[in-house]
Amino acid sequence: MNFFELIAARYSVRAYKPDPVPDALLAQVLEAARLAPTAANRQPFMLIVLRTAGLQTELKRVYNQDWFVGAPLVIAACGLPGQAWVRRDGKNYMDVDVTIALDHLILAATDLGLGTCWVAAFDPAAAREVLCLPDTVEPIAFTPLGYPADDLRPKERKPLADLVRYEHW
Numbered sequence: 001m002n003f004f005e006l007i008a009a010r011y012s013v014r015a016y017k018p019d020p021v022p023d024a025l026l027a028q029v030l031e032a033a034r035l036a037p038t039a040a041n042r043q044p045f046m047l048i049v050l051r052t053a054g055l056q057t058e059l060k061r062v063y064n065q066d067w068f069v070g071a072p073l074v075i076a077a078c079g080l081p082g083q084a085w086v087r088r089d090g091k092n093y094m095d096v097d098v099t100i101a102l103d104h105l106i107l108a109a110t111d112l113g114l115g116t117c118w119v120a121a122f123d124p125a126a127a128r129e130v131l132c133l134p135d136t137v138e139p140i141a142f143t144p145l146g147y148p149a150d151d152l153r154p155k156e157r158k159p160l161a162d163l164v165r166y167e168h169w
Helices: 003-009 023-034 056-062 094-111 124-131
Strands: 045-051 073-079 138-146
Touching: 003 094, 023 045, 023 094, 045 094, 056 124, 073 094, 073 124, 094 138, 124 138
Parallel strands: none
Antiparallel strands: 045 073, 073 138
16 A cells, blocks of 8 residues: 555544554554654653553553453553753754654554554553653653554544645734
8 A cells, every 4th residue: 555545544443343463563563663763863752562461450550441441452652851852942852752752653554454553642650650650751651552443434634725824923
């Protein structure tokens, strides 16, 4: 599939088959994240791969939706603010870098026939506890990873004219 077919095929999967994700496919999606561009190539992120079997109760403390733990894997994308590039005005680019890495992972998963769903509405305190995160690490987003058990629904997006300006505001 070409890139435009890929981005059209990606959707937020909220139902997963119990089938395991082969280690080779997991390695490919993790490699896609590793290859993502980051500010000054600092790569200020850590991905934590969780096998959901036996962890459903703990993971539902993080995000209390059955479909979240229905996939065989959940990936936590965490940021390392102390390792991120910082612009002169103090803007830390960690969030941007983690987002780019997770987006590469999600697109690679789609290309491989796997489903994901970007989850940002999680409980950060529970995430810290479940993941045993040190204070120097910030949970940014989660995604289940597995084979979709639902189908792509039509995407609703704003028209391009509402999202783009040329030359000035």
